[in-house]
Amino acid sequence: ELLTINRVAATMGVKAPISIRVNPDVDPRTHAYISTGLKKNKFGIAIERALIEYRAARDLENIEVLGVDCHIGSQITELEPFGDAMERLKALILTLRGEGMDIKYLDIGGGLGIPYSDETPPAPDEYARAVLKVVGDLGCTLVLEPGRAIAGNAGILVGKVLYTKEGEAKRFLISDAAMNDLVRPSLYGSYHAILPVRQGVAIARADLVGPICESGDFLAKDRDLPAMEAGDLFAAMSAGAYGFSMSSNYNSRPRVAEVMVSGDKYQVIRQRESYEDLVKGESVPVF
Ligand SMILES: Cc1ncc(COP(=O)(O)O)c(C=O)c1O
Structure with a gap:
């Protein structure tokens, strides 16, 4: 060099x-x-x-x-x-x-x-x-x-529970946010606090998982989590560093929007990606 x-x-x-x-x-x-x-x-x-x-x-x-x-x-x-x-x-x-x-x-x-x-x-x-x-x-x-x-602590990832599943061995909360959005739990086994947006939710042991085709696709594993139902929003805390910057399009998932919040003001500072963004720059070979 x-x-x-x-x-x-x-x-x-x-x-x-x-x-x-x-x-x-x-x-x-x-x-x-x-x-x-x-x-x-x-x-x-x-x-x-x-x-x-x-x-x-x-x-x-x-x-x-x-x-x-x-x-x-x-x-x-x-x-x-x-x-x-x-x-x-x-x-x-x-x-x-x-x-x-x-x-x-x-x-x-x-x-x-x-x-x-x-x-x-x-x-x-x-x-x-x-x-x-x-x-x-x-x-x-x-x-x-x-x-x-x-x-790190200036950012959160907001997700929504899409389904709940009573598995044979454990309960799963299946969210629209996944390892492509926040890879730290999958990559390092990292802990992110999961807080419910709806207050007063009971606590129950579960895995919070995404919809990606990997068993490593989880935001929280074997944790006492808010006993959320389908439709509930949650925040994965401390997601401001190595969160969006490590996110990917794995499983053809458009990346999330980024929203800057200051007091009661907010602004979308990066648009949610679209299907067109995913295939932009790709072409079918002529041969
Ligand atoms: C050379 C270098 N400087 C600074 C940083 C930022 O580190 P941190 O986020 O732990 O402050 C990194 C992170 O990988 C790095 O590689």
Whole structure:
């Protein structure tokens, strides 16, 4: 990648400012699929190798080494992994500066977790204090990439129960929302609180499932859920991050509309998809 950037920068007659994503080999103690800063993960350059790559970058004509970057994972609910990663990056930055590289930026990625259920992630100011405690004296411009912490609890997925089914082994609530709309339960076994729109509904054990042809198509499994009936609306909470952005058209399902709400105002900010959207761009071969 460095060689490619160097070549492109040379053809443009510029020096490309770069930062290398370093993998600090820190366990973020989160779901394996969203852990990104361990040696066994595909991301970044191992911290032990980083110095070699930084030296190589420094020696390239059209590259300007400006920063150090990392992102150790997502839905992190403790401060220690961030602190450990910062300690390691700080040591690297001091070494790089000792070799004449003027590291001005430290990008610490995202990762701050949110409560989905009873998790108690640090508040943003606690997180900021913990980061500054380690790297605050470096004089670097800090770059943060929070995603989930901003959007996660700002969004819900509203679905409707289409049918109820008393199965042989359990009760199913079959909703119009499915794994293509919110894949986190299927992908990670994630918990999303399910709240009924109609108040005063009793609680009963059930699976809330979608109409997709997969047994992994569920929003809640073996849970004490509102004992909803056909026609009842519900909210799958905390769906603002990795919700719509991970949604798909699997099973030829048009994606849902997105509605922005502020106080008593609301506006459709993305139209519900149509059948025409699904087949747009497709054509029947001429042969
Ligand atoms: C490089 C990078 N930065 C930031 C984020 C956002 O992470 P989060 O939503 O946990 O804050 C991600 C998520 O995958 C990422 O890969």
